[in-house]
Amino acid sequence: RPSHRLSVAEDGPVALAAQIHADGFRAALVGLGGRIVATAPGCEVVDPDPAKVLGSVVAAGAELLRETGRRCVGAGLAVPSAVAEPEGLALNPLHLAWPAGAPVREIFAEQVRAAGLDGPAFAANDVNLAALAEHRHGAGRGSRDLLCVATGHRGVGGALVLDGRLHTGSSGLALEVGHLGVNPDGRPCHCGSRGCLDVEADPLALLTAAGRDPGPEMSLLRQADDLIRGQYDDPRVRTATEQLIDRLGLGLAGLVNILNPDRIILGGLHRTLLEADPDRLRAVVADRSLWGRSGGVPILPCTLDHNSLVGAAELAWQPVLDDPLGALA
Template sequence: MNGKATTRAKLERGRGALGPALELVHTGRAPTRAVLTAELGVTRATAGAVAAELEALGLIRVDSRPGAAAGSQGRPSHRLSVDDTGPVVLAAQIHADGFRAALVGLGGRIVATAPARGTVTADPAQVLGEVVEVGAGLLRASGRRCVGAGLAVPSAVAEPEGTALNPLHVAWPAGAPVREIFAERVAAAGIEGPAFTGNDVNLAALAEHRHGAGRGAQHLLCVATGHRGVGGALVLDGRLHTGSSGLALEVGHLTVNPEGRPCYCGGKGCLDVEADPLAFLTAAGREPGPEVSLLQQSRDLLGTHGTDPTVRRAVEELIDRLGLGLAGLVNILNPDRIILGGLHKELLEADPDRLRAVVADRSLWGRSGGVPILACTLDHNSLVGAAEVAWQPILDDPLAALAS
């Protein structure tokens, strides 16, 4: 191979490493150039060139003069971090009680967010138009470049069509083409970049796996209840598992109480209606009010579980139902970590020993190899997850995505 060919081959290798390198910095797994070199399996010079290219694109920062740790020897490696003045993506979340929009940078950092809004009407085009309008306002105020948009919805999203197959807790028609509508509204608002849509719990799991309580897990199970219903998601071998058509892990329709409440799916005693905020309020004998969301009412009530025996019994009842569902999932999926979000996170924090004991007692592997059960750690993790899918084209190929 002649000199020009050798140089060209090195250049192509370096360009091919841009995406993997950016993802390592984005997820915090390459805080220094030395770590980046080792993770990529390239020479120090190539790692330096890759980092410099990403810095020139405005995606990361390279600190060539980091302070050495006390007592350390040798020259400290250059520190790498995401550029907190770089481009952003628009992220949006729809839920039963309203919607929220935010701007999210690399590293899962929320740059700006608008207050939660309500109400979600039966017309998805109207709601998505409103959320994009709010997001466009955030972008104008920030002056930042936008490179994409992501939307989290409380429904299974069928692939490849991008339709909300069964949005039980918002009054949208089944099969609403949410991705198409969202993309149209994003383009009409003059917002740059492609638009993506996904199920809210799937996206929350993706965010937690990259930036939160799920980091380092190979087989991560996420179960959460937000404003209504119960959702689940699975990360397998480091990648979000959505099944053959985007519909995997509809855990809300596991039966945990055969004689329980009728479910919207036509069944009875599903996790969806036995372990969500409305179920908690009902178990505690409280009549839901219209003033604030069911989730907030449940959180406020949960704060009294130490002093109110009725609330304490309701907490135990929901924990037992949730634990039964989790045990069944452990038996089927054998995850190496479970993370819980929304009200489930707070039930775990209220009585972690009871939940872990129920799961261990009911699962085949519980007594010999208990699965760690942790609380989600990210604020607005579905929003951050919506941003993750919008960032993915840049993580895959920064040069191509930013040049388009």
């Protein structure tokens, strides 16, 4: 006495985290507590062969490990698709050129082993992992029933934490909120319907509504973010932003009626929409949802940078947390 104070070693082990999205991929090393130690520059091209792109992102992660000299406890992958359990199949990579049902977990594990990295490999939906990270380390901390809705580079995803645990359904396919209908006369969706949240409230929808042609020089998410932040005074940009807010609010209201969450967090472009006009979004949700009128549901922005990467690392860290001596011996 007094007892020694404990802290995480600055040069301790890390997990390799990888994220694939429609406009590229990124690798990172993440320590305990969601601390990003190093990231590799994101690539802007995703090969239609999953093995090639997963090999590239693992190679980028392996190079980070060599540069930092860190020990790897395992690897986690975030993909923009529902991932069926227990096989680890990417069932609907609609915004990638990958074949439906690609065995992404098996391919990722093979690439991790081929790179000579230690530890198990995992794969899951990117928004599920974002929700996991935010619940443990970000805007969702302390929430019991947390709804996360986000749009990254293309499409819209959702995730749910129920009673403190990530809810993925019977086979990993729960909360495909992107295919909620919010505009019966809206744009055709990749799923075969039309007017889905997936095509009515993502970056491409904003650029289209604002009359902007997407350019090749940067990601769609960056272009849409920059448009709202830099040109919100333009009447056409403001009208397009309000249109997306109304569509998003309509979808959130339906989810509130069904799920009754105690908190909603928004990521990607949806975080920017919330910041642009928080009163409008909250009013739409309150007006259109039964429970929203009886007290309201807090709607907050996600707070973690690269939360899907942090969530992917959480998958790899979990065996260590469950059995530290067994995993690290």
